[in-house]
Amino acid sequence: MLTLNKRQFLIGTAGMTAAATLPRLANSAGKNIMVLASTVDIPNFDPHVATGYAPQWLFRNTYDPLVRVVANPPVPAPGLATSWKQSEDGLTYTFELDGNAKFHDGTPVTAKDVEYSFARLLRLAKGPAWMVSGILDQNSVKATGEMTVTMVLKKPFAPLLSVLPWMFIVNSKVVEANKGTDDGQAYLLANMAGSGAFKMGRVKPGDLYELIRVDNDWHKGGNLSGAIWKIVREASTARLMLQRGEVHFALDMFAEDMDAIKDMPKVVRIMEPDYRTFTIKMNTANGPLMDKNLRKAVSYAFNYKGMLDAAGPAQLMKSPLPVGIFGFDPDQKGYDQDMGKAKEYLAKSNFKDGGITLSIHHAAGYENQRRWCLIMLESLKALNINLDIRAMTWPDTVAMARSPEKMVDFYSIFQSPNYADPDNTAFAAYHSSRNGQWQNPVYKNPEVDKLIEDARAEVDKTKRAELYKKFQAVIVEDAADIIGILELRKFAMRDNVKDYVFSPVAANTMEIWPLSIA
Amino acid sequence: MLLYILRRLVLLVPILLGLTLLLFIVARILPGDPVGLAAGPNATPELIAQMKREFGLDQPLPLQYWNYLTGLVSGDWGMSVFTRRPVFADILEYLPATIELVFASLFIAVVAGIPLGLLTAVYKNGPLDYATRTLALGGIAMPRFFLGLLLQMAFAAWLDILPLSGRYPLIESPPDHVTGLYTIDALIAGDWSAFQIALSHLALPAIAMALSPLATIMRMMRSSTIEVLQQDYVMTERALGLSNRLILFKYVLKNAMTSTLTVIGLYVSWLLGGTVLVETVFDWPGLGLYATQAILTQDFMPVIGVTLVIAIIYLVAMLVVDLLYGVFNPKVRYA
Numbered sequence: 019m020l021t022l023n024k025r026q027f028l029i030g031t032a033g034m035t036a037a038a039t040l041p042r043l044a045n046s047a048g049k050n051i052m053v054l055a056s057t058v059d060i061p062n063f064d065p066h067v068a069t070g071y072a073p074q075w076l077f078r079n080t081y082d083p084l085v086r087v088v089a090n091p092p093v094p095a096p097g098l099a100t101s102w103k104q105s106e107d108g109l110t111y112t113f114e115l116d117g118n119a120k121f122h123d124g125t126p127v128t129a130k131d132v133e134y135s136f137a138r139l140l141r142l143a144k145g146p147a148w149m150v151s152g153i154l155d156q157n158s159v160k161a162t163g164e165m166t167v168t169m170v171l172k173k174p175f176a177p178l179l180s181v182l183p184w185m186f187i188v189n190s191k192v193v194e195a196n197k198g199t200d201d202g203q204a205y206l207l208a209n210m211a212g213s214g215a216f217k218m219g220r221v222k223p224g225d226l227y228e229l230i231r232v233d234n235d236w237h238k239g240g241n242l243s244g245a246i247w248k249i250v251r252e253a254s255t256a257r258l259m260l261q262r263g264e265v266h267f268a269l270d271m272f273a274e275d276m277d278a279i280k281d282m283p284k285v286v287r288i289m290e291p292d293y294r295t296f297t298i299k300m301n302t303a304n305g306p307l308m309d310k311n312l313r314k315a316v317s318y319a320f321n322y323k324g325m326l327d328a329a330g331p332a333q334l335m336k337s338p339l340p341v342g343i344f345g346f347d348p349d350q351k352g353y354d355q356d357m358g359k360a361k362e363y364l365a366k367s368n369f370k371d372g373g374i375t376l377s378i379h380h381a382a383g384y385e386n387q388r389r390w391c392l393i394m395l396e397s398l399k400a401l402n403i404n405l406d407i408r409a410m411t412w413p414d415t416v417a418m419a420r421s422p423e424k425m426v427d428f429y430s431i432f433q434s435p436n437y438a439d440p441d442n443t444a445f446a447a448y449h450s451s452r453n454g455q456w457q458n459p460v461y462k463n464p465e466v467d468k469l470i471e472d473a474r475a476e477v478d479k480t481k482r483a484e485l486y487k488k489f490q491a492v493i494v495e496d497a498a499d500i501i502g503i504l505e506l507r508k509f510a511m512r513d514n515v516k517d518y519v520f521s522p523v524a525a526n527t528m529e530i531w532p533l534s535i536a
Numbered sequence: 537m538l539l540y541i542l543r544r545l546v547l548l549v550p551i552l553l554g555l556t557l558l559l560f561i562v563a564r565i566l567p568g569d570p571v572g573l574a575a576g577p578n579a580t581p582e583l584i585a586q587m588k589r590e591f592g593l594d595q596p597l598p599l600q601y602w603n604y605l606t607g608l609v610s611g612d613w614g615m616s617v618f619t620r621r622p623v624f625a626d627i628l629e630y631l632p633a634t635i636e637l638v639f640a641s642l643f644i645a646v647v648a649g650i651p652l653g654l655l656t657a658v659y660k661n662g663p664l665d666y667a668t669r670t671l672a673l674g675g676i677a678m679p680r681f682f683l684g685l686l687l688q689m690a691f692a693a694w695l696d697i698l699p700l701s702g703r704y705p706l707i708e709s710p711p712d713h714v715t716g717l718y719t720i721d722a723l724i725a726g727d728w729s730a731f732q733i734a735l736s737h738l739a740l741p742a743i744a745m746a747l748s749p750l751a752t753i754m755r756m757m758r759s760s761t762i763e764v765l766q767q768d769y770v771m772t773e774r775a776l777g778l779s780n781r782l783i784l785f786k787y788v789l790k791n792a793m794t795s796t797l798t799v800i801g802l803y804v805s806w807l808l809g810g811t812v813l814v815e816t817v818f819d820w821p822g823l824g825l826y827a828t829q830a831i832l833t834q835d836f837m838p839v840i841g842v843t844l845v846i847a848i849i850y851l852v853a854m855l856v857v858d859l860l861y862g863v864f865n866p867k868v869r870y871a
Binding site: 049051053059061062143144148207220222223224225226244246248249250251252254255258259261262264411412413416417420 | 569570572573575580582583618619620621626629630685688689692693696700701702703706707709816817818819821825826829832833834
């Protein structure tokens with residue numbers, strides 16, 4: 019019989035404890051399960067209701083749209099539709115569906131499902147429905163053959179192919195069978211009815227969402243058998259997980275994280291310009307900044323270089339449209355800091371001696387925005403203007419944007435484009451129909467409205483580009499915003515991820531089904 | 537004693553009622569637009585109005601409160617505007633992770649803190665006393681999230697002997713759900729391997745959470761024990777020739793425990809309410825993270841629900857502490 023003295027027993031116990039607690043790393047090698055670390059939860063699985071980047075990632079991999087968006091610069095690519103035709107007047111689109119496409123229950127995707135999906139999307143008027151508001155109604159999309167869909171627009175809408183990637187097709191039979199009293203919203207909140215490459219596995223709200231590759235998946239490409247959307251709220255933890263190979267993508271990284279992983283073996287940094295803009299909007303409808311000369315004075319006084327230096331990896335914008343997007347005018351010069359001109363415009367304004375206090379908002383906890391507010395404070399001092407800096411939580415910001423009276427004088431805001439077309443930024447951020455929304459709380463200019471409306475209806479590319487050029491010139495001349503910066507999109511991946519191609523629209527909601535793990 | 541327990545439990549009702557009323561009013565008078573936020577940036581005014589109807593937010597405040605109270609009784613704690621799930625179901629989802637973390641850290645704090653407190657009192661001003669004093673100062677002064685990051689760096693990144701974060705390996709399924717506490721569920725299932733895995737994931741966050749209460753319990757135990765050791769009856773027991781071990785464990789410990797018990801009870805609520813930073817660092821999907829998300833989006837119902845849960849657990853913990861006084865001090869009477 020084995021006998022142990024006290025010391026041997028303690029050493030043995032310690033050894034057993036150490037062995038017991040040795041980690042079993044989430045090493046997915048050999049199983050081809052891709053793990054993505056993100057800070058964002060997926061509260062709703064209904065593609066016609068949910069918005070936000072995490073749900074968007076889910077939908078791109080569990081559902082299919084008629085048309086996808088790929089590459090850099092972004093271009094439309096076949097999704098459920100293998101081909102499409104557009105009428106000369108830009109009002110009618112005809113799509114031919116892929117005969118191989120199947121829903122998760124094995125039934126084929128038909129034109130009737132497409133018709134049903136668009137009718138449901140527009141009936142609910144939630145999620146991405148706003149993108150085609152006034153363009154399509156519940157009867158605009160019809161099955162004109164078993165595998166043919168015809169879409170008749172109420173008015174020409176040039177960005178149509180850019181918005182279709184966010185309109186996903188549901189299995190009409192499954193939704194109808196679970197329709198309830200709310201058009202299937204309660205069912206699709208937590209269930210899937212898609213044709214995408216993956217179906218839902220484990221669901222642990224606030225923790226992880228597991229996707230499992232569908233048997234006999236009809237999509238061609240990639241070797242992944244599954245994926246996990248892992249919610250990691252602390253960037254340093256995500257960074258360590260990436261370093262240890264526990265995740266393949268760390269999606270929400272800050273500039274300091276990117277510096278820290280610069281020379282990390284087996285890690286690839288992705289720092290690319292995308293279409294997410296930062297501007298400081300001015301309250302053009304209430305208070306001192308209704309005065310255009312004062313707005314111009316501020317625009318010339320602002321220290322743009324200081325802003326860029328404080329921003330980390332980024333580039334200055336010179337126009338309200340992001341660099342590189344269709345219609346961007348490279349000749350537009352925007353504003354540079356010029357205190358002579360700033361004082362000249364101040365003298366023309368109703369506040370020629372300054373002596374006023376303006377207010378500025380920044381997102382609570384967002385250090386860069388706070389720094390930029392301090393730069394604004396410093397810039398305005400030279401004009402004898404004081405600045406009241408206020409940190410606000412997001413719900414307060416949304417509430418503030420509802421009316422010009424509630425809105426501060428300066429309003430800092432990032433805007434991510436939902437689709438790869440200048441219409442997205444132009445319409446959301448500058449069209450007066452968006453007043454009261456956080457993207458455009460107050461700015462209203464009939465000339466700008468007309469340019470935006472004409473551009474979205476224009477099917478001739480050259481004419482359309484010319485309209486956007488004029489639009490940019492008017493916005494700059496009107497000094498509606500302090501035109502800010504484009505921060506580079508920052509995330510990182512392991513070097514064994516293959517076939518990844520950066521796309522500047524929805525960069526962190528990538529389709530993973532075409533990817534492979536080496 | 538049974539009457540005492542019943543009375544304390546009945547007293548919970550007005551306390552919780554008052555708490556719900558206070559929370560309800562505060563939540564409603566705060567500025568902000570949670571529905572507008574949840575509806576998304578492109579929601580129309582009609583959609584926002586529809587959502588307000590859906591969540592009953594268009595009703596007068598007293599009616600909303602009454603509906604909430606009647607719902608509470610039937611297990612309907614309202615809906616989260618943000619997740620659109622029932623709050624009670626959400627809490628049941630998140631609570632076990634927090635309970636497991638809190639009680640594991642409390643276990644470490646008590647199991648290490650009480651003996652160390654006793655020993656440092658007996659060997660007052662000795663090397664152990666000085667060492668633990670330093671540990672106590674560090675434990676109280678060091679922010680938990682920072683300690684968590686240090687532990688991650690040391691044991692996960694450098695030594696690579698413990699998991700970095702999470703409750704269980706990503707690509708493995710946790711033990712079948714019984715209590716939601718993975719360590720307990722693994723033991724119930726008789727799955728020793730799953731228990732080891734769950735325990736290894738629990739180790740670092742529990743230690744990060746435990747250090748501060750451990751330090752406090754240890755110091756409290758030390759000062760109580762020193763005080764008791766100076767009592768006349770201890771000197772009498774020594775004069776009668778009783779062994780030091782007997783005096784310490786049979787007579788001194790019980791009397792020194794009374795004030796330490798109060799501290800342990802208070803730490804239950806302190807730990808429950810203070811998990812968020814450790815949960816964030818260790819990616820621990822618990823109630824703290826859920827509450828923080830709700831606070832940031834001004835999602836009222838989850839905030840009220842989480843506060844209620846913490847209040848109930850705290851009040852029950854204090855009741856248990858009060859009952860334990862009687863175990864350690866037979867002179868305590870429950871009237």
